[in-house]
Amino acid sequence: MTVDPSILERIIPSAEEKERINRVADEIREKACQELARRNLDAEVRLMGSVAKGTYLCDPDLDIFLLFPPDFPSSRLEEEGLAIGDAILKGEKMYADHPYIRGIYQGLEVDMVPCYDICDTSCLQSAVDRTPFHTRFILENLDEKMRDQARVLKAFMKGVGTYGAEPQTRGFSGYLIELLVWHYGSFQSVLEAASKWKEGLVLGDGIKNQSMQGPLVVYDPVDRRRNVASAVHVDTFALFITAARAYLRHPSSLFFFPVPRTPLTMDEVKQRMDGRGSRLLTVSFSRPCINHENLEAQMWKAEEGLAKVLESLGFHVLGSAHVVEDGLIFAFELEDDVLPPVRLHVGPPVWVSEAERFLHKWKEMGLDRPTIKNGRWQVMVARDPRDAVSLLQGEKERISLGQNMDVESMCVHGHQDSLQADMAVVLSRLLDRRYPWEIPEPQAE
Amino acid sequence: MTVDPSILERIIPSAEEKERINRVADEIREKACQELARRNLDAEVRLMGSVAKGTYLCDPDLDIFLLFPPDFPSSRLEEEGLAIGDAILKGEKMYADHPYIRGIYQGLEVDMVPCYDICDTSCLQSAVDRTPFHTRFILENLDEKMRDQARVLKAFMKGVGTYGAEPQTRGFSGYLIELLVWHYGSFQSVLEAASKWKEGLVLGDGIKNQSMQGPLVVYDPVDRRRNVASAVHVDTFALFITAARAYLRHPSSLFFFPVPRTPLTMDEVKQRMDGRGSRLLTVSFSRPCINHENLEAQMWKAEEGLAKVLESLGFHVLGSAHVVEDGLIFAFELEDDVLPPVRLHVGPPVWVSEAERFLHKWKEMGLDRPTIKNGRWQVMVARDPRDAVSLLQGEKERISLGQNMDVESMCVHGHQDSLQADMAVVLSRLLDRRYPWEIPEPQAE
Numbered sequence: 001m002t003v004d005p006s007i008l009e010r011i012i013p014s015a016e017e018k019e020r021i022n023r024v025a026d027e028i029r030e031k032a033c034q035e036l037a038r039r040n041l042d043a044e045v046r047l048m049g050s051v052a053k054g055t056y057l058c059d060p061d062l063d064i065f066l067l068f069p070p071d072f073p074s075s076r077l078e079e080e081g082l083a084i085g086d087a088i089l090k091g092e093k094m095y096a097d098h099p100y101i102r103g104i105y106q107g108l109e110v111d112m113v114p115c116y117d118i119c120d121t122s123c124l125q126s127a128v129d130r131t132p133f134h135t136r137f138i139l140e141n142l143d144e145k146m147r148d149q150a151r152v153l154k155a156f157m158k159g160v161g162t163y164g165a166e167p168q169t170r171g172f173s174g175y176l177i178e179l180l181v182w183h184y185g186s187f188q189s190v191l192e193a194a195s196k197w198k199e200g201l202v203l204g205d206g207i208k209n210q211s212m213q214g215p216l217v218v219y220d221p222v223d224r225r226r227n228v229a230s231a232v233h234v235d236t237f238a239l240f241i242t243a244a245r246a247y248l249r250h251p252s253s254l255f256f257f258p259v260p261r262t263p264l265t266m267d268e269v270k271q272r273m274d275g276r277g278s279r280l281l282t283v284s285f286s287r288p289c290i291n292h293e294n295l296e297a298q299m300w301k302a303e304e305g306l307a308k309v310l311e312s313l314g315f316h317v318l319g320s321a322h323v324v325e326d327g328l329i330f331a332f333e334l335e336d337d338v339l340p341p342v343r344l345h346v347g348p349p350v351w352v353s354e355a356e357r358f359l360h361k362w363k364e365m366g367l368d369r370p371t372i373k374n375g376r377w378q379v380m381v382a383r384d385p386r387d388a389v390s391l392l393q394g395e396k397e398r399i400s401l402g403q404n405m406d407v408e409s410m411c412v413h414g415h416q417d418s419l420q421a422d423m424a425v426v427l428s429r430l431l432d433r434r435y436p437w438e439i440p441e442p443q444a445e
Numbered sequence: 446m447t448v449d450p451s452i453l454e455r456i457i458p459s460a461e462e463k464e465r466i467n468r469v470a471d472e473i474r475e476k477a478c479q480e481l482a483r484r485n486l487d488a489e490v491r492l493m494g495s496v497a498k499g500t501y502l503c504d505p506d507l508d509i510f511l512l513f514p515p516d517f518p519s520s521r522l523e524e525e526g527l528a529i530g531d532a533i534l535k536g537e538k539m540y541a542d543h544p545y546i547r548g549i550y551q552g553l554e555v556d557m558v559p560c561y562d563i564c565d566t567s568c569l570q571s572a573v574d575r576t577p578f579h580t581r582f583i584l585e586n587l588d589e590k591m592r593d594q595a596r597v598l599k600a601f602m603k604g605v606g607t608y609g610a611e612p613q614t615r616g617f618s619g620y621l622i623e624l625l626v627w628h629y630g631s632f633q634s635v636l637e638a639a640s641k642w643k644e645g646l647v648l649g650d651g652i653k654n655q656s657m658q659g660p661l662v663v664y665d666p667v668d669r670r671r672n673v674a675s676a677v678h679v680d681t682f683a684l685f686i687t688a689a690r691a692y693l694r695h696p697s698s699l700f701f702f703p704v705p706r707t708p709l710t711m712d713e714v715k716q717r718m719d720g721r722g723s724r725l726l727t728v729s730f731s732r733p734c735i736n737h738e739n740l741e742a743q744m745w746k747a748e749e750g751l752a753k754v755l756e757s758l759g760f761h762v763l764g765s766a767h768v769v770e771d772g773l774i775f776a777f778e779l780e781d782d783v784l785p786p787v788r789l790h791v792g793p794p795v796w797v798s799e800a801e802r803f804l805h806k807w808k809e810m811g812l813d814r815p816t817i818k819n820g821r822w823q824v825m826v827a828r829d830p831r832d833a834v835s836l837l838q839g840e841k842e843r844i845s846l847g848q849n850m851d852v853e854s855m856c857v858h859g860h861q862d863s864l865q866a867d868m869a870v871v872l873s874r875l876l877d878r879r880y881p882w883e884i885p886e887p888q889a890e
Contacts, residue, residue, distance in 0.1 A: 198796040199820055215820065234820040238795035242817065276812055277786030278825070318789050318825055319816070335787055340780040341722035344763050350683035351643040367721055369878045371764070372687065375644055375660065375679040380721070380763055433814045 003152055003187065007253050011155040012148055013058060021060065024106045025051055028064055028088060032112070035084045036066070043068045044117060048131050050174050053138040055150040057158070062110040065131065067117035074125070081114025088112065095291070097126035121223040133222035134175050141182055150178045152187040152256075159256040160243035161436050162236050167297035170233035172240070179203075179218055179228060194244040199234065239435075246437065258436035263428035266421055272431050273419075278318055279337040280418040281310075281388050282426065285328040285401075286409035295324060298402020303330055305400035306392075313391045314339050321430035328405065331426040337388040337415060342367060347377035389414045448597055448632065452698050456600040457593050458503060466505065469551045470496060473509055473533060477557070480529045481511070488513045489562060493576050495619050498583040500595040502603070507555040510576065512562035519543075519570070526559025533557065540736070542571035566668040578667040583623050595623045597632040597701075604701040605688035606881050607681050612742035615678035617685070624648075624663055624673060639689040644679065684880075691882065703881035708873035711866055717876050718864075723763055724782035726755075726833050727863040727871065730773040730846075731854035740769060743847020748775055750845035751837075758836045759784050766875035773850065776871040782833040782860060787812060792822035834859045 013021070025047050032045040049063030050056035066084065068077050078098055085091065089110055091103020100113040115128040124130060142150065154177050157163035165173035172180075183203055184190045199215040206219025212227050215237040220226040247255050264272075273280065283306055288295065299322045307317045316335035323329050347358040350372060358377055362370050366379035385391060389412045396407050413420075418427070458466070470492050477490040494508030495501035511529065513522050523543055530536065534555055536548020545558040560573045569575060587595065599622050602608035610618035617625075628648055629635045644660040651664025657672050660682040665671040692700050709717075718725065728751055733740070744767045752762045761780040768774050792803040795817060803822050807815050811824035830836060834857045837844075841852050858865075863872070 196796075199794060235817050238817045238820045241795050276825075316785075316789065318787060335785040335789075340761075342763060342780055344761065344780075349644065350686055368876075371878050372680050372683045375683045380723070431813075433816050 004251070004253065007256055008148075008152065010253075011057060011151055011256065013056070017058070021051055021056070021062075021108070024108055025062055025064075028062065028105055028110060028112075031088050032064060032066065032084060035087055039080065039084075041068075041080060043072075043114075046132065046135075048113075048135045052135045053142075053178065054144070054147045055138065055142075055154065055174065055178055057151060057155055059108070062105070062108055063131070064110060064112045065128075066112065066114045067132065068114060070116050070118055070123065070125070072116070077114050077116070081112070085112035096128060098128070124223075130220075130223060130226075134220075137222050138175070138178050138182075142178060146181055146186070147178075149185075149187045150181045153177050153181055153190055155256045156187070156191075156243075156247070157240070159254075159258050159436060160239065162240045162243065165231035166293050167300060168293070169236065170231060170300075171236040172232060173228065176218060176228045176232075179221070183218075191244040191248055194241055195248055197237070197241050199237070243435070243437065246435070252437065254437045254439070254441070259439045259441055261428075261432065261434075261436070261439055263424050264432055266419065266424055269424070269427045269431060270419060279334045279388075279415045280427070280430075281332045281334055281337060281392070281415070282413045282418040282423055283330045283332075283392070284409075284411045284413070285405050285407075287324065287327050288404040288406065290404050292324070295328075295402070295404070298405060299324065299328060299330075302328075302399070302401045302405055306330055307332065309395050309399050310334070310388065310392065313388075313395065314343070315388055319430055319433075321426055323426045323429060325425065329423065329426045331418070331423065331430040333430060334388060339383055339386045339391075341383055341386060342380055343383050345379050345381045346373075347379065349375050350377060351375075387414065388412075449696070449698065452701055453593075453597065455698075456502065456596050456701065458501070462503070466496060466501070466507075466553070469553055470507055470509075473507065473550055473555060473557075476533050477509060477511065477529060480532055484525065484529075486513075486525060488517075488559075491577065491580075493558075493580045497580045498587075498623065499589070499592045500583065500587075500599065500619065500623055502596060502600055504553070507550070507553055508576070509555060509557045510573075511557065511559045512577065513559060515561050515563055515568065515570070517561070522559050522561070526557070529559075530557035541573060543573070569668075575665075575668060575671075579620050579665075582667050583620070583627075586627055587623060591626055591631070592623075594630075594632045595626045598622050598626055598635055600701045601632070601636075601688075601692070602685070604699075604703050604881060605684065607685045607688070610676035611738050612745060613738070614681065615676060615745075616681040617677060618673065621663060621673045621677075624666070628663075636689040636693055639686055640693055642682070642686050644682070688880070688882065691880070697882065699882045699884070699886070704884045704886055706873075706877065706879075706881075706884055708869050709877055711864065711869055714869070714872045714876060715864060724779045724833075724860045725863040725872070725875075726777045726779055726782060726837070726860070727858045727868055728775045728777075728837070729856045729858070730850050730852075732769065732772050733849040733851065735849050737769070739849070740773075740847070743850060744769065744773060744775075747773075747844070747846045747850055751775055752777065754840050754844050755779070755833065755837065758833075758840065759788070760833055764875055764878075766871055768871045768874060770870065774868065774871045776863070776868065776875040778875060779833060784828055784831045784836075786828055786831060787825055788828050790824050790826045791818075792824065794820050795822060796820075832859065833857075 029045050029047060036043050044067040046065050046067055048065045051060050051062055066081055082099060082101055085101025089101055089103025089105060089112060091101045093099050094102045098114065100111060102111050113128055116125045118129050121130055121133055154163060154174060157172055157177060162171040163169065164171050180190045184193050202217045204219035204221060206224040214230055214232055215234040216229040216232050217227045218229040220228045243255065303320050303322050307320055310317055310332065318333040318335060320332045348354045355377055359370055362379040366381055368380045370377045370379040392412050396410055401407060474490050474492060481488050489512040491510050491512060493510045496505050496507055511526055527544060527546055530546025534546050534548025534550060534557060536546045538544050539547045543559065545556060547556050558573055561570045563574050566575055566578055599608060599619060602617050602622060607616040608614065609616050625635045629638050647662045649664035649666060651669035659675055659677055660679040661674040661677050662672045663674040665673045748765050748767050752765055755762055755777065763778040763780060765777045793799045800822055804815055807824040811826055813825045815822045815824040837857050841855055846852060
């Protein structure tokens with residue numbers, strides 16, 4: 001089984017497109033060299049990333065690296081790197097280990113990144129110093145045909161929603177995708193293998209360490225202490241397995257080029273909820289001024305933190321979702337959003353000294369006398385309030401949010417209040433459980 | 446602080462009472478000797494238990510032991526023991542390690558028990574062979590005054606509901622009570638110590654073994670491998686601590702002679718439930734023909750088993766109780782007895798082979814598509830039925846009951862059906878959470 005030629009045609013850039021990209025890359029490299037000469041700096045300019053490796057899709061980003069000698073002072077590396085990037089790109093300052101400049105040049109997004117030209121990954125000064133080794137490894141180990149296979153796998157990962165190591169996707173980086181093709185040989189064989197993957201898979205040889213806890217470990221062939229798949233979340237891993245199985249069963253272009261999802265209308269949302277009997281809860285926060293990646297990581301953490309507190313209060317979370325819009329919005333589907341009027345409050349064992357205080361307090365406030373169960377005091381107490389909105393508000397200090405999120409801006413909306421037009425996107429994400437490849441093409445009239 | 450003389454007077458038998466008891470004991474012993482002689486048997490008759498030890502309360506049981514030589518055949522020991530008991534008591538056959546006869550003689554309950562006259566507890570042939578050693582130990586180590594202290598502690602334990610090692614009480618045996626007095630010196634000092642007891646207490650020296658898991662270990666001074674307190678449940682342990690503290694704070698005769706509890710009327714039951722909002726559930730079974738002790742042990746097991754299944758179904762048990770009447774009845778107080786219409790059904794990890802079967806089944810039956818969470822498939826399903834009665838009935842094969850209980854006779858009653866006159870006793874036990882000493886004396890008119 002091979003990928004349909006009409007699909008390949010849409011994935012692999014044409015000769016003209018390749019030429020255009022290379023021309024732009026050469027132009028920038030030339031300019032950077034001139035800037036370095038003008039400043040009397042002994043550094044090398046090198047094209048990196050997917051364009052250098054020949055594994056890029058349409059409209060790739062360009063990664064231009066400025067390689068300074070290892071003894072070049074770190075503060076000057078930053079300063080000169082930013083100045084050169086700024087002179088050519090007039091872009092924005094971005095942050096990785098070191099700041100760098102991102103801008104647009106002739107319609108392409110360009111990152112200009114200063115790093116150290118080291119001879120060995122054991123002398124790393126920052127994570128970007130590893131990139132030149134990755135580029136070289138792929139160029140030396142993947143021939144033209146395999147690079148195209150990497151492009152196909154990348155397009156598939158993009159289509160099914162597993163591409164990208166950033167917190168939003170928690171998925172497979174470009175380099176990881178290239179290594180998978182190198183390991184298994186082709187797009188098809190990666191998918192066949194993935195359809196049989198199990199959690200805890202290890203590919204390649206390396207030096208195992210404690211932090212390699214994820215569902216997938218792929219040792220970096222240029223640095224055996226590193227897991228290239230460390231960003232892959234178990235749910236992204238499972239999603240890729242699911243997508244691979246689905247594609248092998250019924251291959252289709254929808255895996256590569258899914259139909260964009262139209263958010264559910266509020267009528268559709270209401271229809272789904274009516275038939276079901278579950279309850280909605282939405283929680284919004286003001287949006288902090290931090291970069292998108294960092295914010296996404298905090299969104300995942302907060303979604304988990306909110307769900308945890310809801311569960312600890314006695315609610316059962318059926319599903320959850322989040323979006324970043326003007327504000328941050330989280331949506332939860334709950335079994336029920338009002339708890340029964342009574343609950344059991346479990347206290348300390350009878351023999352500890354706090355027991356007297358517990359008894360004293362609850363003899364008055366309990367609905368009944370405290371009793372002993374499994375050696376502990378317990379007492380029936382009235383639940384007041386009983387609704388999810390008030391209960392969650394009351395526990396807001398206990399929710400583990402992202403560090404830049406403002407708990408004071410938290411606003412909790414009950415079922416009816418959540419069924420508003422401005423919640424359509426987050427509710428759609430919560431309730432539209434179709435995979436990207438399951439969304440049908442619009443019917444021609 | 447000493448115990449009020451008017452209380453002591455009610456606890457310690459009078460000289461006349463003692464004389465009467467001794468006379469009856471002598472009489473039975475005499476008769477047993479005659480029976481042995483008549484049968485040409487070389488065995489000794491000895492009075493055991495609380496009467497022999499001088500630690501009995503009013504209307505004690507008499508324990509008459511027939512001590513046979515260790516080489517006497519076990520089958521004949523049974524046969525002759527039963528025949529002699531039967532000849533004197535015309536009583537009922539009871540079962541311990543060996544069968545024995547229980548009957549009434551001049552108004553006193555008498556057990557006539559055959560055992561082996563061994564020289565050392567390491568040569569035990571059955572548990573009753575240990576009894577003569579217990580009797581001798583107490584006689585040698587507790588003087589007249591301390592025996593009376595044991596009587597006071599026994600009366601206290603009886604009053605507060607912690608006396609008796611049988612499954613109904615899960616508490617302190619007579620011998621254990623005597624050892625506590627021996628260990629601490631007096632009734633008062635046992636209570637003072639108990640008010641500071643903690644779970645895991647060990648008294649005396651002995652040979653620890655794996656099975657000594659309870660809240661209290663008291664090594665048997667006549668057999669260091671044995672925990673005399675092995676029957677003490679953690680809740681009985683906690684109850685005794687609580688009673689000791691309460692008595693030391695406000696001593697009263699109510700701890701020794703509690704006012705009998707009048708079951709709540711159904712009106713009182715309804716009143717309590719109305720104010721509270723929780724829900725009742727009762728479960729009844731036909732009564733199997735087994736002895737009371739064995740049945741009580743099975744009742745505790747079944748109460749726990751029923752509560753466990755209710756919790757696993759999603760209900761929250763606030764309290765439970767049981768009674769043995771014409772049938773077996775269990776009562777539960779639940780937070781709520783109807784669950785929400787939807788629930789999450791968590792399936793296997795995506796990568797196991799059962800996953801395909803799960804998907805296949807729930808794609809049709811689920812309320813929505815299965816989704817991946819933490820690497821596992823999960824799906825929202827309609828809960829049907831949703832009420833505790835139907836759900837518990839549906840899970841009856843899964844309930845861990847006592848081995849002689851008939852699951853087919855199980856009958857589950859919902860809230861309204863439980864509010865019937867014939868449930869008064871079990872509901873009273875469930876809802877009247879007062880300790881025995883908290884029930885006030887009826888007011889004189």
